[in-house]
Amino acid sequence: MLKIRKFAAIDIGSNAIRLLVANVIEEENKNPKFKKSSLVRVPIRLGQDVFINGMISRNNAQRMINAMKSYRLLMDIHGVENYMACATSAMREAKNGQDIVEKIKKKAGITIDIIDGKREAEIIASTDxxxxxxxxxxxxxxxxxxxxxxxxxxxxxxxxxxxxxxxxxxxxxxxxxxxxxxxxxxxxxxxxxxxxxxxxxxxxxxxxxxxxxxxxxxxxxxxxxxxxxxxxxxxxxxxxxxxxxxxxxxxxxxxxxxxxxxxxxxxxxxxxxxxxxxxxIGLADGIIKTLFFETSKNAENASNILSF
The missing domain is CATH 3.30.420.150 (Exopolyphosphatase. Domain 2)
Structure with missing residues (x-):
């Protein structure tokens, strides 16, 4: 039996912000297949702000919020089952990074994880x-x-x-x-x-x-x-x-x-x-793979608890 699931990854980098929507194709007794469905890239250079001034500018903060609102709509249109949004170097170092994360959660309904360099390397290394x-x-x-x-x-x-x-x-x-x-x-x-x-x-x-x-x-x-x-x-x-x-x-x-x-x-x-x-392949691909296996593992654990 063939099952197709949709997952999304949001990669908030220092030079651009990306939304990757991917199909995960599951077949019995076979390894899952990961296939890119859509990729949207917005050139918001957060690093230009942060590495010089230590903060994300008001203009780029608003552009981020607008981008996340758009990504939220696109994920809904695609029928995404689950998503993960990860912010890297620029957001890690921005003095107002956490404030912007909270604003995006409130205005766009997207939760963002600011990950450290070690976690970023781990996710990237998980790519196929x-x-x-x-x-x-x-x-x-x-x-x-x-x-x-x-x-x-x-x-x-x-x-x-x-x-x-x-x-x-x-x-x-x-x-x-x-x-x-x-x-x-x-x-x-x-x-x-x-x-x-x-x-x-x-x-x-x-x-x-x-x-x-x-x-x-x-x-x-x-x-x-x-x-x-x-x-x-x-x-x-x-x-x-x-x-x-x-x-x-x-x-x-x-x-x-x-x-x-x-x-x-x-x-x-x-x-x-x-x-x-x-x-x-890159961080967004690693996010998709990480998200899929974590979601599947959680579902399996919940099923085992219910059956118990």
Whole structure:
């Protein structure tokens, strides 16, 4: 018997806010299948406020509320069974972050969890990577956001360790990342990858997805370090306006794509990786998977209590 359930994930990042609606297809004696149904992205750059002024501006706070009202309606239209909304780096550091969370709950009816870097890395690592990861190889998973980057190391098909660093595209644009921040990330990656052989990178985030698409590389095929480095030099040679007019990048992508590429290149250099796989999954996908299994587990526990 086939059963289709709908779940939604809201990812409130430092560069944008996303709503992902996904179908979970359940069949008896088979693993559930997760299929994206709808993705809505709103370019509200919270990090621009927070990393400079420490607070989310009144204008962006109102834009957030309006976006959440819209997301609430879209989830109702899709017939979503359950949702989870997670806020990351910018909301974590905003002095008025909790106040805005309460306003959104009151005005839009959406509950938001402000998660720490460790929890963010855990959720991202829960994404389904079986189509990418080979058990005999090692991988450094790199999820680049506006305010932070999450690193997860997979060895023998399992998570070895993970860590979140305050190195993100919006922070880099505003030149508020210190040399110590870079050194800490470098030391962590080198220490945890020094004994790993045949290591490859897995890149996650809108910027690496765009770079993969721009390369013309077939879906499932990795980017090379050489290509990524050449593309980095090419992007730097163009002005912001040229990246929009000649490459067709969105205005809120045309600036952050350069610091994002810098972070991926640094991770390759420090780990020795020369291939970058781009499976097009991230925090929102991890939220869907986490939500589905938690909902199913709670339902099973409730059923067991009732039957008892």
């Amino acid at each position: 990577l079986h189509n990418v990861i080979e058990k005999e190889k090692d991988y450094l998973y790199v999820d680049v956001g506006g305010g932070s980057t999450e690193f997860t190391i997979f060895s023998n098909g399992k998570i070895k360790t993970s860590r979140s660093f305050k190195i993100g595209t919006v922070r880099l644009l505003n030149e508020i990342i210190t040399k110590e921040d870079w050194k800490d990330a470098e030391k962590w990656i080198k220490r945890n990858t020094k004994d790993l052989k045949r290591l490859s990178l897995i890149g996650s985030g809108g910027n690496i997805n765009k770079l993969h698409k721009m390369s013309g590389t077939a879906i499932g095929e990795p980017l090379s370090y050489i290509y990524l480095n050449a593309q980095y030099q090419f992007l730097q040679s163009l002005s912001y306006e040229e990246r929009i007019s000649e490459l067709g990048l969105n205005p809120d992508r045309a600036d952050v794509i350069i610091p994002a590429t810098q972070i991926y290149l640094s991770a390759c250099k420090w780990s020795g990786a020369r291939k970058i796989f781009v499976p097009k």
